[in-house]
Amino acid sequence: xxxxxxxxxxxxxxxxxxxxxxxxxxxxxxxxxxxxxxxxxxxxxxxxxxxxxxxxxxxxxxxxxxxxxxxxxxxxxxxxxxxxxxxxxxxxxxxxxxxxxxxxxxxxxxxxxxxxxxxxxxxxxxxxxxxxx
Amino acid sequence: xxxxxxxxxxxxxxxxxxxxxxxxxxxxxxxxxxxxxxxxxxxxxxxxxxxxxxxxxxxxxxxxxxxxxxxxxxxxxxxxxxxxxxxxxxxxxxxxxxxxxxxxxxxxxxxxxxxxxxxxxxxxxxxxxxxxxxxxxxxxxxxxxxxxxxxxxxxxxxxxxxxxxxxxxxxxxxxxxxxxxxxxxxxxxxxxxxxxxxxxxxxxxxxxxxxxxxxxxxxxxxxxxxxxxxxxxxxxxxxxxxxxxxxxxxxxxxxxxxxxxxxxxxxxxxxxxxxxxxxxxxxxxxxxxxxxxxxxxxxxxxxxxxxxxxxxxxxxxxxxxxxxxxxxxxxxxxxxxxxxxxxxxxxxxxxxxxxxxxxxxxxxxxxxxxxxxxxxxxxxxxxxxxxxxxxxxxxxxxxxxxxxxxxxxxxxxxxxxxx
Numbered sequence: 072x073x074x075x076x077x078x079x080x081x082x083x084x085x086x087x088x089x090x091x092x093x094x095x096x097x098x099x100x101x102x103x104x105x106x107x108x109x110x111x112x113x114x115x116x117x118x119x120x121x122x123x124x125x126x127x128x129x130x131x132x133x134x135x136x137x138x139x140x141x142x143x144x145x146x147x148x149x150x151x152x153x154x155x156x157x158x159x160x161x162x163x164x165x166x167x168x169x170x171x172x173x174x175x176x177x178x179x180x181x182x183x184x185x186x187x188x189x190x191x192x193x194x195x196x197x198x199x200x201x202x203x204x
Numbered sequence: 205x206x207x208x209x210x211x212x213x214x215x216x217x218x219x220x221x222x223x224x225x226x227x228x229x230x231x232x233x234x235x236x237x238x239x240x241x242x243x244x245x246x247x248x249x250x251x252x253x254x255x256x257x258x259x260x261x262x263x264x265x266x267x268x269x270x271x272x273x274x275x276x277x278x279x280x281x282x283x284x285x286x287x288x289x290x291x292x293x294x295x296x297x298x299x300x301x302x303x304x305x306x307x308x309x310x311x312x313x314x315x316x317x318x319x320x321x322x323x324x325x326x327x328x329x330x331x332x333x334x335x336x337x338x339x340x341x342x343x344x345x346x347x348x349x350x351x352x353x354x355x356x357x358x359x360x361x362x363x364x365x366x367x368x369x370x371x372x373x374x375x376x377x378x379x380x381x382x383x384x385x386x387x388x389x390x391x392x393x394x395x396x397x398x399x400x401x402x403x404x405x406x407x408x409x410x411x412x413x414x415x416x417x418x419x420x421x422x423x424x425x426x427x428x429x430x431x432x433x434x435x436x437x438x439x440x441x442x443x444x445x446x447x448x449x450x451x452x453x454x455x456x457x458x459x460x461x462x463x464x465x466x467x468x469x470x471x472x473x474x475x476x477x478x479x480x481x482x483x484x485x486x487x488x489x490x491x492x493x494x495x496x497x498x499x500x501x502x503x504x505x506x507x508x509x510x511x512x513x514x515x516x517x518x519x520x521x522x523x524x525x526x527x528x529x530x531x532x533x534x535x536x537x538x539x540x541x542x543x544x545x546x547x548x549x550x551x552x553x554x555x556x557x558x559x560x561x562x563x564x565x566x567x568x569x570x571x572x573x574x575x576x577x578x579x580x581x582x583x584x585x586x587x588x589x590x591x592x593x594x595x596x597x598x599x600x601x602x603x604x605x606x607x608x609x610x611x612x613x614x615x616x617x618x619x620x621x622x623x
Contacts, residue, residue, distance in 0.1 A: 075565070076620050107561050107577050108591025131591065133559035134621075178561065 075169050076134060083138035088145050093127035098152075100188035101195055104177050109136040113144075113185035121152045128185070133178050135171070140182030142166045147186065155190035158183065213604045215521045216514040223601050225250040225506075236571030239606045244389050244417060244550050244597035245575050246439045249503075253442055256502035260495050268494045269468060269485070283494040286501025287484070293504045294434065295425040296451055300483040303450045303457075304497045308416040309339040311435030311450030312383075314463040314487065315412055316343040320381065322461065323410075326352035329379040331409070333358040333366055334587050335388040335395065338580040340414040340435075344383050353380075360587065364391040364540035371400060375407040382409040386418035390581035390595070391540030392523075392550030394418065401431045410456070416440060420599075421519060421548045423512040426451055438496065443503035447496035450487075457483050464489035515600045519549035522598045526551055526607045533614055535623060539588055549598030552579075555614060557623035560594040566617040567594075572609060 093099075093114035101112040109132030116125040126147040128140045143163060147155065163183045164171065171179055188196065223229050226248050231238055240248060260282065266275035268283045291299040305311045320343075324330065330344045334357055348355040356377060358370045375382075382404035386397045397418075401411045412433040418424050419434075420441030426434050433456075438447030452460075462469055462480055466489035471479040480486045507515065524544055530536050535556035541547045555563050564576035575595045578585045585591060596610055 075569075076562070081621060107559075108585070109561075110591070133561035135561070172565075175561070175565070 077169065080134060080138045080167065080169070083141040084134040087128075087137055087141040089127050089141065090129065091127050092129050093125060096125075096127070098189040098192060100185050100193055102181060102185045102188060104132070104136070104181050106174075106177065107133065109133060109178055109181055111136065111140055111181050111185045113140075113182070113189045115147075115189050117152060123147050123150055123152075123155070128182065132181070135167070135175055136178040136181050139163060139167060139179045140185075143182045143186060152190045155186055158186070212525050213521070215518045217510065217518045217600060219518070219601060219603055222510065223603075225252065226601055227251055227254075229601060233571035233573070234569055239570075239572040239609050241596040241598065241602065241606065241610065242573045242575050243420075243599040243602075244440070244579075244595065246445070247420065247442050247599055248601070249442055249444065249499075250506050252506050253444070253499045253502045257444065257495050257499045260498055265495075267491055279494060279498075282498045282501070283492070286497045286504075289501045289504045290449055291451075293508065294419065294451060295427050297427060298454050301451055301454050301457060303452070303484045303487045304492050305448045305450055305487075306446055306493070307437040307439065307448035308414060308435040308450075309437075309448075311433075311448055312340050312412065312414065313343050314450055315433050315435070315452070316347050318460045318463050319410065319456065320344075320347050321351075324348075324351055324353050324380055328353040329356060329374075329377045330354070330381045330383065331356045331358065331371075331374045331377075331379040331404070332383045333371075333385065333395075334360055334583050335364075335366065335391070335393065336383070336385050336581075336583070337389050337414060337416065338582070339416070340383050340385055340412070341583060344381070357583065360393075360584075363542070364388070364393045365546070366393070366395050366400075368396075372403065375403055375409070378407055379404070379409045381412065383412040383414070385414040385416075386424065387415075387421070387548050387550075388540070388581075388584070389417045389550065390579045390584045390593070391552055392417075392547045392597075393540055394422075394546040394548060396546075397431070398429050401429055405430065405432075417548065417550070420507075421512075422516040432456055438500040438503065441500075441503055442506055443500035444496045446493040447500035449500075454483060457487070462486055462489070466490045468492075510600060516548075518600055519598050519602075520544055522602055522604070522607060523547065523549050523551065525604050526596070526598075526610070529607065529611050530614075533611065533618075535618065536614065539590075539593055549602075550595060551597070552593040552595045554590060554593055555617060555623070558617055558621045560592045562621070563594045563614075563617050566620060567610075567613045570609065570613045570616065572606075572613050574610075 096114035098115035111130035114127045118124040264275040264278045268280040411431040415436040419436040435450045439445040469489040537554045539552040560576035
């Protein structure tokens with residue numbers, strides 16, 4: 072367990088990087104993990120050449136979901152939207168560097184889902200309303 | 205009431221003997237003794253239940269109600285015998301009022317799709333509460349939306365107890381149906397179901413009680429409650445998943461149209477006309493989960509041999525032991541009632557600075573199984589102002605030492621997260 076909740080994961084959880092809302096965001100995507108109530112909104116400010124000038128995320132949830140978002144957003148600045156769309160899940164899991172149980176994978180990957188949604192210009196998962204009604 | 209007595213580990217049960225009846229409890233979890241505290245989600249099974257089911261498969265399995273040969277007759281007798289045991293267990297006036305279904309959810313949906321669709325229309329009122337599990341909330345919400353009825357949701361007070369004033373006010377709207385839980389799966393609160401039923405019936409409503417969390421943990425008597433329907437799940441009371449029950453008054457069931465159509469539920473089928481089988485089979489289309497029902501019969505035997513009052517007493521003792529110890533931990537908040545009155549062995553709590561998922565994961569590494577999440581209780585979680593809680597829920601085989609382990613694991617989690 073000491074291995075699972077490594078120092079750097081707890082640091083990111085307690086003092087998340089790029090945390091908060093982003094005024095003037097050009098791209099914004101909100102998603103939840105209904106199983107546990109984790110919530111993340113990803114904000115991007117995209118400038119010339121489709122490059123990300125600024126990134127922020129807001130939300131609440133477990134250490135894994137929040138640390139994962141904090142670590143991921145550290146990499147986003149300066150990347151193009153196409154580069155964001157190409158980030159794969161293994162990369163996110165390598166960043167965390169821990170073995171996750173199936174139930175916790177969703178926590179770890181929520182931020183990637185939110186990032187990709189925003190990069191694709193979505194606001195929420197298509198059909199989300201029908202799914203939760 | 206004082207929470208701690210001089211001998212705060214007194215219990216009417218011989219727990220070590222009970223534990224020996226449950227093979228799974230001696231299996232390690234992550235190399236540590238298993239501490240199973242997720243009984244509100246599902247219970248473990250005693251050998252008597254496992255044996256009752258495997259003996260069907262090993263000795264005389266055959267489809268029920270059909271064969272004229274010995275195996276089928278033996279299996280049918282056990283299946284119908286299980287129904288009689290369940291009827292006696294809840295003190296049903298008639299055995300034919302006990303309908304086997306998959307679980308409480310299916311039983312509640314049966315009522316919604318049959319009685320509900322026939323009797324609830326535009327402008328009618330359905331009353332339910334914020335304490336409900338989604339299974340006794342979403343069906344009524346959807347029915348109300350589909351037919352243009354109003355759904356009135358009774359709130360709780362800050363201690364997690366139902367707002368009686370609001371309930372009484374809701375009865376003035378002359379609801380057609382009142383759907384209430386007997387015990388909250390999220391908070392452990394026992395509702396005054398008998399009094400609520402009397403009030404609701406006086407207002408002309410049909411009363412549906414969700415007994416999923418009460419029937420396994422205390423003596424529930426449908427004649428005493430005087431409700432119209434009671435639904436519960438076998439898997440939460442030592443029986444297998446797939447062995448649910450919905451009980452209803454015969455006079456009402458007789459007039460209801462069937463829920464599912466198919467084999468076994470018919471009397472006569474012609475090309476242009478079908479007539480229905482008698483109760484309870486009218487509501488049991490297709491081959492029932494008869495082995496699971498037989499398992500439920502064995503579970504009822506087991507629970508009755510231990511004694512429902514002793515089980516309830518034991519769980520109260522566990523809560524009395526756990527509550528002051530949890531409340532004494534800095535940063536721990538307990539949701540719901542902080543006293544022993546009107547509650548069962550369900551404790552929902554929060555550890556400040558640690559998300560319930562992380563709490564549960566750290567517990568898991570200590571061999572402790574709890575539930576973290578919204579517990580199919582999103583309206584309640586919204587009311588409590590939290591997206592999720594950590595929930596420990598007890599049963600007859602849990603020990604005071606396991607609560608010590610729970611308390612120690614909270615300390616471990618706090619140390620790890622430095623909170």
